Amino acid sequence: MPELPEVETVRRDLAARITGSTIREVEVRLPKIVSPKTFARELRGARVLSVRRRAKLLSIDVQAKSKALSILIHLKMTGQLVLRHKHDIYFGGHPILGVRSLPNKYTHVIFFFRGGDVLYFNDLRQFGYLKLVPTVEAEAILSAYGVEPLAPQFSLDYFEGLLAKRKGANIKAVLLNQQYIAGLGNIYVDESLFRARVRPTRRAGSLKPVERKALWKAIRQVIGLSVKHRGTSFNTYVDSDGRAGKFWRYLKVYGRGKEPCKVCGTDIVRIVVAGRGTHYCPSCQK
DNA sequence: GTGTTTGTTATCAA
DNA sequence: CTTGATAACAAACA
Numbered sequence: 001m002p003e004l005p006e007v008e009t010v011r012r013d014l015a016a017r018i019t020g021s022t023i024r025e026v027e028v029r030l031p032k033i034v035s036p037k038t039f040a041r042e043l044r045g046a047r048v049l050s051v052r053r054r055a056k057l058l059s060i061d062v063q064a065k066s067k068a069l070s071i072l073i074h075l076k077m078t079g080q081l082v083l084r085h086k087h088d089i090y091f092g093g094h095p096i097l098g099v100r101s102l103p104n105k106y107t108h109v110i111f112f113f114r115g116g117d118v119l120y121f122n123d124l125r126q127f128g129y130l131k132l133v134p135t136v137e138a139e140a141i142l143s144a145y146g147v148e149p150l151a152p153q154f155s156l157d158y159f160e161g162l163l164a165k166r167k168g169a170n171i172k173a174v175l176l177n178q179q180y181i182a183g184l185g186n187i188y189v190d191e192s193l194f195r196a197r198v199r200p201t202r203r204a205g206s207l208k209p210v211e212r213k214a215l216w217k218a219i220r221q222v223i224g225l226s227v228k229h230r231g232t233s234f235n236t237y238v239d240s241d242g243r244a245g246k247f248w249r250y251l252k253v254y255g256r257g258k259e260p261c262k263v264c265g266t267d268i269v270r271i272v273v274a275g276r277g278t279h280y281c282p283s284c285q286k
Numbered sequence: 287g288t289g290t291t292t293g294t295t296a297t298c299a300a
Numbered sequence: 301c302t303t304g305a306t307a308a309c310a311a312a313c314a
Contacts, residue, residue: 001292056293065314076310077292127293127310178294186292275306276292 002075004149004223005247007056010081013208014060015051017083021113023062030108033123037201042069042132043111053125054142058220061135063087070138072131073151079121079128085114098200100122117240145182145247149223154181159216167205175219184219187254188226190279192218194253199285227251 002010026040034040035215044128046064053059057156058081060071084102102120103110109130111119121130133141147153162181166174174180174190184192193200196215198207225247226232232247252262256280266283 003293076294078312123311124313125291125311138291166303173304177295277290 001077001185001187002079002231002264003056003185003188004053005188005226005229006181007053007058007075008187008227009230010029010075011051011053011058014081014083018048018060018113018115018119019050020048020183021115021117023111024114025112028108029110029111029113030126033108033121033126033128034132036132039130040130040175042067043071052142054148055145056185057142057145059142061138068130068135070135072133072141073121074128075123076125076127076129078125079123082120082122084118084120085123086118101178121173145178146180148182149184149219150227154220156213156216160212163204163207166230167203169204171198171201171202171204171207171215172192172200172272172276172278176274180213180218183223186278187232188222189220190254191250191252192222194280194285195222197285200280201271253281255279 015209023043023046026043028040029036031037042064043062046062046069049061049063049068051058051060055075058071058073058075060073062069062071065235071078075081082102102118103121104122106122106124107120107125108126111121113119120217141260147158163171164172166180172189172193172199175184175192190200192215193217198210198211229247229250229254232251253268258267260266261268261281261284263283264283268279269282271278271280
């Protein structure tokens with residue numbers, strides 16, 4: 001489940017490797033994943049100018065012929081972008097996807113760069129997408145997202161104003177909404193609420209000042225720490241030799257239903273809030 | 287065969 | 301029109 005830290009990790013690795021590279025060829029194996037139909041043709045010969053991220057959306061900005069284009073990529077639940085060199089041998093593994101070599105049955109798009117780098121877009125569920133748009137259009141799409149939690153714009157004032165404006169909604173629903181805060185997903189919302197000792201069922205307007213501040217700090221801490229650890233994918237099957245991040249070590253509640261709270265020992269509860277599996281400690285969180 | 291998984295959007299009620 | 305909640309959707313696997 002790639003959220004902000006995972007997508008940011010991908011962005012950094014990609015930016016370091018492919019900025020300035022030229023796309024030699026694009027192979028689309030599953031046409032429904034990409035748009036428009038001219039995707040591969042338009043990108044042939046294009047040069048990568050930058051790799052950006054807003055919320056959970058990646059933008060690979062390229063100069064194609066005489067046009068500035070952007071490849072918008074959303075990994076959704078199970079998408080992967082894996083960069084290898086054509087001479088590499090893949091020893092890592094991602095057991096749930098059965099990845100032992102690339103490309104594999106979940107590889108839907110392949111970018112071949114001059115110089116031998118190969119970028120694979122894999123997606124077991126096929127919910128992710130790649131959309132090629134003029135860069136000016138990409139700007140509009142990216143700017144529609146809310147503030148980045150690690151940016152200075154995500155101030156305590158902004159957060160308190162947001163909670164006041166959405167006072168009637170579940171706090172969890174507010175945190176998940178990408179139009180308000182960009183990049184939080186189910187894992188980091190549950191983890192942030194735990195650290196702030198606030199139950200996910202609380203209404204946004206019911207948080208006391210000390211709770212609002214604690215939650216604001218928790219969001220920045222959790223996201224910052226996870227970015228530092230290259231994110232995580234909650235999945236017990238992820239091979240530790242693969243590219244999975246290490247933040248799973250710090251998870252306190254997500255996916256720990258019926259397991260003891262690491263702080264007080266009470267069993268973690270799993271309920272559904274905002275239509276999502278939700279985990280919290282009934283003792284620590286009020 | 288069925289429940290489970292989540293980000294996003296459509297839809298509906300108030 | 302606004303707000304909030306919920307359904308639906310994408311597809312595959314244990």
